[in-house]
Amino acid sequence: MSLFATLMGGLLAVLVISLVLTMARLLIGPSIPDRAVAFDMVMIHVVGIGAITAALTDESILIDAVIVVAVLGFLGTVALARYIEEGGS
């Protein structure tokens, strides 16, 4: 395994650990917007992990997937916020 792959793999691992922290917030809450924040962060992590995986496997096609994930993260977060607001807590 090349050094590049090792380093990128390491960064991927760090990103996953970062995702674990985000998950902790999802579990803790305490408010619903807190969980929505966690959701947004999860999507951002998915983008990052997807991008790094693309680099690792040298699959540029994953980039397009990443674009859609980004769009969805935005849409999801906005919709969540929107309905949190309407629903009350």
Place this chain on the structure above:
Amino acid sequence: MANHLFLPFIVPIFGAALAVLLGQRRPLARAAVLASVLFNVGYGGWLLWLVISGGRLVAQASGWPAPFGISLVADALGATMLLVAALLMLGTLLYGRASTGPIYDSPFYEPLLLLLLLGVSGAFLTGDLFNLYVWFEVLLMASFGLITLGGTRAQLVGGLKYVVLNLFGSTAFLIGCGLIYGLAGTLNMAHLGERMAALRQPGLSTAIAGLFLFAFGSKAAIAPLFFWLPDSYHTPPPAVTAIFSGLMTKVGVYALYRVFGIVLPGELALIAPLILALAGVTMVVGVIGAMAQMNIRRILSFHIVSQIGYSIMGLGLASAAGLAAGLLFTTHVMIVKAALFFLGGAVEQVAGTGDLKKLGGMARREPALATFWFLGILSLAGIPPMSGFFGKLALLQAGVAQGQLLITGVAAGVSLLTFFSMLKIWNEVFWKKSYEDMSKLPRVPLGLLLPGALLVLLSLAIGVGAGPISALSAQAGAQALDLSGYAQAVCGAGGCEAAVSDLMK
């Protein structure tokens, strides 16, 4: 290559989509639906004739060779079911047009019926396990739409149970598709059958057999997976209940026959005692439930469960004669139950209730309806010369021949209880004096009487023509267990494994 096998798919798809498009121009939309259903009736008859005279017919979707593409296979079992389904749908359509009610006026009602027919026909014709799942979902989704259409409280509450518990079955089916692909690496039923027969892993393949038994059992409403049925079937308008009774659980029965006949040929013998036990319990529990009810459609709904026990008994006997008997019985019950739901629905529509306590005096008011209802009861109870007698007789004969005296006795006993609870309807609705003045009620229109009456006459005709019909069911039963013949028809003379080694580098 029998490329006409695609027609019963194409016509309903176009018919339903056109009917949706033409939603505002109701006569055109209705014409599109009626034409599609009529086509499928005609086609079903023609196909059955072709199959009887020439054996199985096969087509490969998208032109890819089996087992890689999706195969369509018509054999006697599938073609029979196809024809009966289309006939029942035609009856339902005409019945609905004679009925009044907001649901029948909905622009989605008839397209959903047509989509239901599409899904059912697809399930009867496909030779690919995953494709079977897809058509199952089509028919299931259409049934979801139909059972809740109109949205009364009872429909919503019953529909929720119907939907959720059916999703359990669908999920199990999908799991089964996945697992069997993991085991055998293919999805074509013929190929799967060859490979599963060659596989020597009894535990796993038996567990998968159990999984499919669960999946299709919950579609077929065998005990203890029937709970969704009695809680929901009486809630939609009568036409919907009638077609559900005719088709929904029977597709599950068909799938059990198909899967245990072709896909898991070695497992049937292993799991047959369990199937027989479940068949007995299903019969008994269903009829007990029916005895407890005081509403026409609820009684009939519980009977569906009970009668599924008989259909499953045919499978559990694990013989060609058993399957043939099961098919004969299933076909009979599809027709007669739909007829009874039609006739009972006519009473309900005219009197405004299906409650036995409130009804009465129908024998004098509606002698024709009463006559057909009574004949229907006789058929259901297996009294000669109605079709029910031959269905029951064939099952009992197969049971005796296999030495399964216990289930044979249970089947006979339950048919008495069936008669008993059907007589309750007869006594209360038809013979009993009506408490209220029924003379103010409108007469049953001919359009509501006719579909049920014709189906009852069909039951009689099946009884009278039991000779050729039992020959047909014998052919179907033999074909349903004939894996090598099936595989040769689908994949060519060498079978599927040979085709695979030819076609893959």
Place this chain on the structure above:
Amino acid sequence: MVLILAITIGCLFAGAIYLMLRRSVVKLILGLLLLSHGVNLLIFTMGDGVRRGAPPIVDDAGLPPANVADPLVQALILTAIVISFGIMAFVLALAYRANQAVGSDDLDDMIE
């Protein structure tokens, strides 16, 4: 890796069943969602060897990359996802209407 996937699948199924046994319609539906995730992963695991390899996209010579993932399970899952989405949307609408008709989202109130 199969082991990890299998455990994940088990967790998804367990979570789904537990949620479906609650009294809230919402939890029931969330359970159904988890169930479909579980099934999708299960089919995925049944593919021709779960590989980290390349996506099933062939090159200009029509040759698949080495160590390619099973395309068939992916197509099956895609179909399954879309179907379960359609059904889920229906279930949602049904749950909404049932909730409206009953005036509660407690399943034990949803009895005739």
Place this chain on the structure above:
Amino acid sequence: MLASIVLITLAAAPLGLLARRGPRPLVGWGLALLPAAIFALLLSQLPAVAGEAHITQAIPWAPAMGVELRFTLDGLSLLFGLVISGIGALIFGYAGHYMQSDPGLGRFFVYLILFMGAMLGLVLAGNVLTMFLFWELTSVTSYLLIGYKHDYPDARRGAQQSLLITAGGGLALLVGLLLLGEAARRAGVPPGEAYTFEAIIGAGEAIKAGPLYAPAMILVFLGAFTKSAQFPFHFWLPGAMQAPTPASAFLHSATMVKAGIYLLARLAPGLGGTPLWSGTLVLVGGFTFAFGALVATRKLDIKALLAYTTLSMLGGLVMLIGLGGKYAAEALAVNILAHALYKSALFMIAGIIDHETGTRDLNRLGGLRRFMPGTAAFTALALLSQMGIPVFFGFVGKEIMIEAALQSPLDAPWRYAALAAIVVGAVGYIVAAWRLFKGAFLGQPSPDVLQHHVFDPHLGMLAAPAVPAALSLLLPLGLLPLVSQLLAPAASAVYGKELELELALWHGLNVALGVSAAAILGGALLARFERRLAALPSPLPAWADGARLFDRLTDAMLAGATAFTAAIQAGQLRRYILYTTAAFLCAVGIPLAIYGAASAIPITPDPQLQPYEVFAAALIPVAIVATIRARSRVGAIIAVGVVGAMVSLFFILFSAPDLALTQLLIEVLSTVFLLLVFSVLPARFEILSSPWARARDAAMAALVGLLMTGLVLATAGSDAFGSIAPYFLENSLEKGKGHNVVNVILVDFRGFDTLGEITVLLTALLGIYGLLRMRRASPPPPAPSPSRGEGGQKEGA
């Protein structure tokens, strides 16, 4: 010819509707021409039957199932056929008078003709399945006849009881017959013929030796006993007296109730003679004989009294079949005829009395001889025959019956028991007959009688009972040789061998005559105390009344069914899910456990495994826990969304970009839909389940999870076959013209799936449209849920 008789009769049923208009008595006698013609036709076959034994005719029906319409005429069938058609002709004529003012007479005649056709089919059948077919048809038509006056609850109850008992017996019979057919097949009979009487009787010795004999015979007995009202299934017969009197006279004296006798007699030559056969029949028949006669002595309703004497005689006939031997066969033939004659006459007379006076209660009748001398005379004739007074035909029957008991091949105890039953029966008949005659015709006219203008009926009506009553006297007085000629073939058929029958009134001073005389003497003695006998308390406790027991039984069954159904089908979706999950665990887990497939699970280390993959996998359970523990709806929805995102992350990591994209898109759309729909619900969940329920559910869930994990491991570990997937990779570009194999599969290789899939989507849309936009049928929605923050904080952890 035989088939034509049956089928034409059945097809002629609509002729009954002629009675809707027109002079009804005339229509009745007109319709009687049909049975009369059949009678004549059958009688014309007597020489042939006496000589050649039988005439057979078969119409194929469902050969694969052994079902055919096979008719055979032998002595036994001929006797029954003559009784049916002969009595039938009289009944038809009688009914036209009796029901002159009944608006439904047309329907009644339809049922009656159908019944007669069925009965003829039953006795002419040459195949057990053919016979069964008509057997069931007689049950159904008799149901319609008994329930003819269905506005009355008693009529409905009587009809239902009789149908359930006889149809239940019929089912037992069917299984029994199938077992006989199977036994015959095992004995070497070709499958196509296994169900003919000929084959079964021919294979009798083999069947008797086989294991199926006992179950088959017990089932056949059940069928015969229920149909012929043997104790303890007798109680439906008195209940069936709800039928209009012409129907009772036809069904319950001469025809249907004798179907069981007919069947046993038919099978006797092949399958009789075993201890099981003789023991059962003598015991049940003998008891019924004595019991029926004794109960009859206490009855006040004329029809009930006649019903009990009828079932008594049916018992006697069963007993005779059990006794076996030449005399029994002869006695059977004689008594069938004798009973048919006097009992049909008595039933019709009961109808006349009822018709004229409006009651059948012996306490409210009396002195009728003054007003209805003709009726009184014919009643006396019929009753004397029943009492077995010499020179009447009943006497001939009783004599030969005693002879049959004495000459039976059975052991002595059986013979004496049979003799005792005969004596008790004979005594009972005398008392009952005296009771009837005295109560109705003697003494002072009662107020009821005086109220009505009571006369002898129209001659056309009186003729119907007069003929059989007169024959009861005429046959022994001069026609005995002719009768012997008629009955000999029947007796031969029952005996299985040709026998000579010479009936005579005088056999000399023998034991039979002594017994007979003693019985008459005893009867006459007891008849003096008839009133006091009737006033004695019933020897049976009140609960032992069969009809009431049966009603209790059905009520209990209904109550049990209701309780059972309420218990399992309680409407709670959660419980259904619980049962369903348990079923899933059993269906999948048990085979897996039994066959030990779990031990085959390969757990091999994966050298490629990356730590981040483990972490990523670990996040899914975390998000699931977050979902379960979420106390707010939106929180739970978010957590589920995260699960979906993590699943798609998996797909990204494992080279499934199409999947990842679709999964994520669907996830977000689902989340938006969820939010839309559940924004109206209260925001927070309430804990509704008990801790125990939660623990139970958790255990269930854990089991499912474990099972799935095991299943996946076991399956993924199997590599018995190569997958077909490489084919798609190989051909994607060349034949599918696309690089993205997944898409090529979706739109080409398996485009048919995709077509179905978009159809599902369209269907879902239609369903949702229907749900949300079609509300005319539903009541107006209740006020918006009391939710949204305030008040009802709901739901279940």
Place this chain on the structure above:
Amino acid sequence: MYDSVILRSVSRLMLPILLLLSVFMLLRGHNLPGGGFIGGLVASCAVILQMVAFGPTFARRVLPANYLAMAAVGVIFAASWGLPALLGGQPFLTALWLPEPIPGVGKIGTPVLFDVGVFLTVIGVTTQIALLLSEEPLLFPMERGPARDEGAPRA
């Protein structure tokens, strides 16, 4: 009436971009990840984003299509591309390809057109479902109450 200027501005900007992305995803699907499903879902997301930002009335106005009809047409369209083969005596849905690729679009054959049918169906179904749900009187509180009239966009 929801009134976040920020969300609205960005959402408006996103609409054409996302629609473009959806067509892009559709057309390249035969060769790279994408296809009718993904393209259709992206397009629905574009509409749903407008719905979230502006409310369903506006979403209906900006994209004034009959989505139910679109779904039905999609199914018909997709199924129709199976017919040419059937008429030519081959099995339903057998692929037929134009011999040369179309510049800028790529190879055109019935499977690709079939995918367009899928695309239309998915857009029609998902968008219509979203609109139906959001138009429920109880479900989209932003459109009720005193501020309702302000939701109507100016012509």
Place this chain on the structure above:
Amino acid sequence: MTLIEILAVALTAVGVLFTLISSVGIIRMPDLYTRVHAVGKAGTLGVAGVLLGVAVSFADLLTGVKMLALVAFFFLTAPVATHMLDRAAFITGVRPIPATRPNDLEGAYDRESKRLR
């Protein structure tokens, strides 16, 4: 390792680092409003770093352009997301920590119409 790869790893590392810091912030920050700041970081700098790093690793102009477009997308949308989250939180009554001073928004939302006066 080529220069391009070094640059790629460096940029990615910066991105990952900022994302990690954001996650830590999400855990450690005392209230939602301060946590949302952290999200803004991950959504902009973190993602930008990773995307640019990956773009460099591909060393392909068109991928680079795509990545730049995606970065622009994030810069455009992340603020909208944070704005929406904050706003939702405030309207639904999620209180900032008491130390938040000044709090000009206190009482500024109309509770009925949920509009900001």
Place this chain on the structure above:
Amino acid sequence: MLVLNLMLAIVWMVLQTSFTWPDFVVGMGVGFAIIGLSEGALRWQGSPAPSPAAGRAHVGYVAFTLRVLGFIWFVIVAIVRSNLEVARIVLSPRHDFRPGIVGVPLDVRSDAGITLLAIVVTITPGTVALDVSSDRQTMYIHAMDVRDVAALRSEIKDEFERRVMEIFP
């Protein structure tokens, strides 16, 4: 709209990662269709308040471009400058910061201007645009560390709003 169409065509080619004429033509076609579909949204002037932008002076293309470039540079500098600050706050063991929600009066009026300002405020660490009042007079900003409210207001107004208004008034 032509500009938008051209831009969409270019985005199309970027997505296709292929810059050929046929791609451009297809891109233009797709873009045209999309604009046709979304024109309603694009043309909508959502702000109920009258837009004062109508009377603004015409700014030359070159000057405008320079302003945009300068703005981008400014933003990048601002991001870098304050990012470390946030990192310090997040990672510091003690919470010694003083968050605050500050209302900033707005001069910028156009939708685009307000949006751009909010974006800039948010992507420069330390501040998050929380909401804009319905009358568009005030933007509420959550800041991580508010030691001097007046200074924060003036920074926003002078540094950010001024530059934004140079592009979108």
